Amino acid sequence: MDLQVTTSGGAASALEESVVRAFGARLRGELLQAGDEGYEEARKVWNGMIDRRPALIACASSVADVINSVNFARENDLLVAVRGGGHNVAGTGTVDGGLLIDLSRMKGIKIDPERRTAHVEPGVTIGELDKKTQAFSLAVPLGVVSETGIAGLTLGGGLGWLRRKHGLSSDNLLSVDLVTPDGKFVSASEEVNQDLLWGIKGGGGNFGIVTCFEYGLHAVGPEVMFAFVFYPGEQAREILRSVNEYMAQAPDEVSPLAFLGRVPHDETFPEERQGEPFIAVAAMFAGEVEEGEKVLRPLRELAVPIVDFSATMPYVEAQKVLDEDYPAGGRYYWKSQNVNDLGDETIAYLIEHAEAAPSDHSTIDIWYQGGAMARVGASESAFGDRSAPILLGIEANWDEPRDDEANVEWARGVVASMRRFSSGGAYLNFPGFMEEGQRLMRDSYGENYGRLVELKDEYDPDNLFRLNQNIRPTADGSVEHPVTGGGAA
Template sequence: MGRQAITHDQLAQFETTFHGTLIRPDDGAYDDARAVWNGLIDKYPALVARCRGVADVVDAVTFARDLELPVSVRSGGHNVAGTAVCDDGLVVDLSEMRGVWVDPDARTARVQAGATWADVDRETQAFGLATPGGVVSATGVAGLTLGGGIGHLRRKHGLTCDNLASVELVTADGKFLTASADENEDLFWGLRGGGGNFGVVTTFEFDLHPVGPDVATCVVFYSSDRLAECLRAYREYVASAPEEISTLASAGAMPDEELFPADAVNERKIGIIGCYAGSIEDGERALAPLRELGEPIADVSGTIPYAELQQLFDEEYPDGMRYYWKSLYLDGLSNAAIDRIASWADVAPSPLSTVDVWQLGGAIARVDTEDSAFSGRHAPFLLGVEANWERPEDDDANLEWVRDCLDDMRQFSDGTVYLNFPGFFEEGEDMMETTFGPAYERLVALKDEYDPTNVFSRNQNVAPSGGALNDGETRHSARNDGGSDRE
């Protein structure tokens, strides 16, 4: 299919009201405008509408809807599935809407949808405050929040979406709405974990908590020869860990020449990463057992600024590298599951890839499904399978490794997934119905009300009941050698 034809007159009319920047395929800025974080994604939109404010967003949505153009929404452009851009359609680009305003007395922050977590942390930490974000500072606030938001503060202060006080958005019919616990309550429920299905969010309001400026951290690595043993000890530790502690166990080579001895750089290893959302002294004591699981290859644990912790993984996930991630919520961390994790980590085709186990529970588990759409609160752990590689010729091996690993690990899961680690939809996959269970019909009802023609379908999609199905953008999110990749 060729690019959607937008006539000269249609574009000229759009330009009379749009105050942002319109970027066309023949503009010099086009390739940069269509590029996203994941180098596996290679989309060619008909037009990128870089918005300055809400009025521009209304105009862009109206323009695309009237012309029946495919629509994607870009904030940080960091979604691993590449949903920020689409072929032959219009990109509603919010990347220049990055304002963050903190009210330190009310402990709230208003955040525009184009902001990244680095933007938020910079402003909130000036007052010794934070809201739970992700673990890579370049991640966009919007996508992470709408999909849930699992970060370093999750067990003490909950998910990112749990800390939403209100949301402002533009719906498919061009209306501007506010959703909160007191206004458009059902929509607010769906926006807290239901993804970007119901409109273009322009501003988030978050509750803030006292955090930092310094936090106690654990960042320790052991040889993969002891991977299963370390994971069993980790399982015992987290079973009684206080809610102030949120940890992640990551298995892979992680070849960092500055961090590891020369003879260990390319060897498989297991890293235990975590932080303590409380006093430094209590945190150091509480995290100490994780540093004593054996003789470490490297241990850089200690007290660091919270903003620095938020940037700890940034260099591991550069723009333009190739990424394919999937996830499963695990029923537990049995010995059999641990053995399979160790086995899959050992055969990863890329030394940059990892198999990760995220500790959940705590504040996450105390929110009922009636209070937010987010699924997965029941699970004690999240399994993340991350293929990260550099060369296009290695695509097939890495995609196959992730898919095979997930197929194997489903025996330890009910099949539900974390929306922010979706990979791409596979043909015939019922990811959304499986993940949301009985709540899925409530999401469909919201879709019927706010987007009955599925204008916002380039996402982890909830299709309306009227049959306006996703046309395949999320099933065909990468283009290699001129064609669509297998998703």
């Protein structure tokens, strides 16, 4: 029987059974379709808002599988999604009716402790890479939740506990291997295809499928000091002012996050505080433990804490501190906005918005930027301008489909209201559903947008890779390709 599929332009079409069978026979990994064992599991992504049914899932196990899959998609004009760790908040790692190229089984990691490099395949998660690098007390700067895939994280930038000391994940990329839309296998580094490496550092999956990321490694751990303190929400204003003062002279070893939210209904917190507003401050010290204890101490003495979870711990554990707050299958809608400062007016708005969140699980996150990540010039990589001292992450996190609209609207409202404090720029790994299309891309990439379009024209003029933070090629006309999914988008 023919297989019903969706074309790159979104039309319905059909593939003959023999064509599908021949494709499956060329793959070393499995080719799954509805009804096959493993299909339901393979089609799931982390965000429970996203529920899509690919016509085919190619579970790639090698570069050859990736090349075969790309060629098959192009030759049959299929709508393609690419999946690394499956954590993309907008759900770009899956597709209705198209071909999903699933890289999550490509988990090779090779560490060279002498040269301080790691070669990493695209199905690897943060926790898996940390475990391998920490065997040598080395680390790649990655994100703050260990289940996230390194692939999407790095292609979008990559903000974590080491960002002010060692930069974004993408700043630490030395080279990549990649399969281009015409099925060619190329490398990009400072020596070859420099323009492509420039574009991959923040430009998303626009130019091809990365089959190997080579990172530079840094000495971190094995033990680190980690501060994580919950304070009463009533004191949020004073605490944020104090963190501003602290950050004015903080060393690059400290890359804090502050969160505004409501205290979880969890026995680790005093019962009388549960459900009440909190402000939490968290930071790792990327250096010696004893020094970290001293340098982080002021962040633990900003007021009388509700709970202080700070401790010396293995780096791999510090990287997991936030994991349990983000269960797979929960409902998530995350937006972001750079802001110019955290003055009293900005703080007042943030507190008000956080208190108005419809869900107890939602938070407004304050990422303190600067340091090494800000010393990379805006034109040095596709990621663009890093001059804003603060990135706001607006995280709507909730459980029930009936609450979709209220939560999505809350996050959109916060972003709209905070724009007055911004010179522009959002972080494309926290993009909502990218419903603003090219406007969001232009705003986020700034002056790099034009160069990215040129690169897209060169490598992917037909926009084979469009379900991503999409840079529209010139030939693709004015059609927006929505990547939205889930009820409320």
